[in-house]
Amino acid sequence: MKSITFIAAVITGVVTAAACTSSLPHANEQHAEWAAQRWPGVGIAELEQGRNLYVQNCSGCHMLRDPKSQPPDKWPEDVEEMRVKMGGRLSEADAELIERYLITMSATAGMDG
Amino acid sequence: MMFRTGRLVAACALAILFSAAEASATQRHFTYTYESPVLNPGDAELEPWTTFKWGRDNYYSSVEQRLEFEIGVVPNLQTSLYWNFAATSQDVTDATGVEARQTEFELESISSEWKYRLSDPVADPLGSSLYLEGALGPTEAEIEAKVILDKRIGQVLLAANLVGEYEWIFDEANKTERELAFELNLGGGYFFTDTLFAGLELMSQTELEHAEELENSVLYAGPTFGYSPGSWWMAMTVMPQIVALKGASQGSSLDLEHHERLQTRFLFGFDL
Numbered sequence: 123m124k125s126i127t128f129i130a131a132v133i134t135g136v137v138t139a140a141a142c143t144s145s146l147p148h149a150n151e152q153h154a155e156w157a158a159q160r161w162p163g164v165g166i167a168e169l170e171q172g173r174n175l176y177v178q179n180c181s182g183c184h185m186l187r188d189p190k191s192q193p194p195d196k197w198p199e200d201v202e203e204m205r206v207k208m209g210g211r212l213s214e215a216d217a218e219l220i221e222r223y224l225i226t227m228s229a230t231a232g233m234d235g
Numbered sequence: 236m237m238f239r240t241g242r243l244v245a246a247c248a249l250a251i252l253f254s255a256a257e258a259s260a261t262q263r264h265f266t267y268t269y270e271s272p273v274l275n276p277g278d279a280e281l282e283p284w285t286t287f288k289w290g291r292d293n294y295y296s297s298v299e300q301r302l303e304f305e306i307g308v309v310p311n312l313q314t315s316l317y318w319n320f321a322a323t324s325q326d327v328t329d330a331t332g333v334e335a336r337q338t339e340f341e342l343e344s345i346s347s348e349w350k351y352r353l354s355d356p357v358a359d360p361l362g363s364s365l366y367l368e369g370a371l372g373p374t375e376a377e378i379e380a381k382v383i384l385d386k387r388i389g390q391v392l393l394a395a396n397l398v399g400e401y402e403w404i405f406d407e408a409n410k411t412e413r414e415l416a417f418e419l420n421l422g423g424g425y426f427f428t429d430t431l432f433a434g435l436e437l438m439s440q441t442e443l444e445h446a447e448e449l450e451n452s453v454l455y456a457g458p459t460f461g462y463s464p465g466s467w468w469m470a471m472t473v474m475p476q477i478v479a480l481k482g483a484s485q486g487s488s489l490d491l492e493h494h495e496r497l498q499t500r501f502l503f504g505f506d507l
Contacts, residue, residue: 178310182273
């Protein structure tokens with residue numbers, strides 16, 4: 123019985139700790155401001171669309187990577203490589219939205235909403 | 236002619252092993268603990284499993300082989316079909332008290348798995364999936380349900396599964412045995428690089444005889460290792476039995492009547 127209580131406590135602790143940690147950032151106004159300077163017309167909606175496409179398309183192939191895990195200028199090369207590997211199932215337009223989301227989040231680390 | 240065929244098979248095997256084609260594998264980093272990700276719709280994967288089990292009260296050695304075909308159905312939902320084989324060699328005592336070694340190989344069952352992802356381990360605060368599996372074989376039928384939770388924090392990956400399993404065994408005439416089992420799986424590990432992963436797994440198995448009475452409960456734990464160079468991946472775990480919480484064999488802290496001293500599992504995944 124003690125062991126079961128101990129295991130239950132460990133799971134509760136791990137789940138609680140995990141749930142309190144960071145998740146993939148959502149776009150906020152600061153992100154949108156930064157993005158609009160680089161790509162005029164891009165706002166929160168486009169960045170969020172890029173986030174959704176990133177989660178939907180990429181997590182079925184590999185574990186998602188934190189946008190901050192590499193410098194912004196590395197992302198275009200990686201996204202293009204993945205788009206080619208997906209054999210045309212990811213359109214250039216969708217890849218561009220993903221790329222803009224990843225570049226913005228990498229370049230604006232610390233502004234996570 | 237045979238030499239040519241052999242070379243062709245070897246070339247195909249090498250091509251599969253070292254090809255860097257589309258990276259569409261939903262890699263598993265633990266072998267007993269499931270993670271929440273599912274395949275994209277239309278993506279398919281072939282997963283051969285091998286589980287070695289050694290050591291009971293009497294001589295016991297078993298190789299379980301599972302071949303899984305996995306495919307993404309719609310966003311967040313995947314299904315699989317498994318063929319489950321087992322080769323077991325063990326010493327058994329017959330009604331006259333004579334001990335003999337028996338070896339058998341059988342197709343245990345065919346099973347179907349459905350997995351629905353609720354959240355992602357990176358994008359959301361906690362990754363989660365619901366899992367349902369049904370199996371049917373010549374002498375058994377089984378339903379298994381899992382709640383899968385996981386989380387990636389930097390280079391660390393944590394996963395937990397709560398599993399319930401109900402089994403009907405009809406290997407005796409005019410008699411169907413029922414068994415209820417619960418399993419808890421915990422896994423934790425570290426990504427040394429994008430392709431190399433190592434960690435620990437813990438598994439608690441509890442069985443209720445006739446689905447009513449607590450019969451045995453054991454704890455396994457051991458190291459796990461994962462490698463994923465591109466279009467294929469592998470994972471392995473070595474899990475010795477640590478302690479029997481209920482049903483320990485006489486003079487031992489382990490249950491070697493219902494469970495093995497050691498389990499080792501290898502998983503491979505190949506994109507199709």
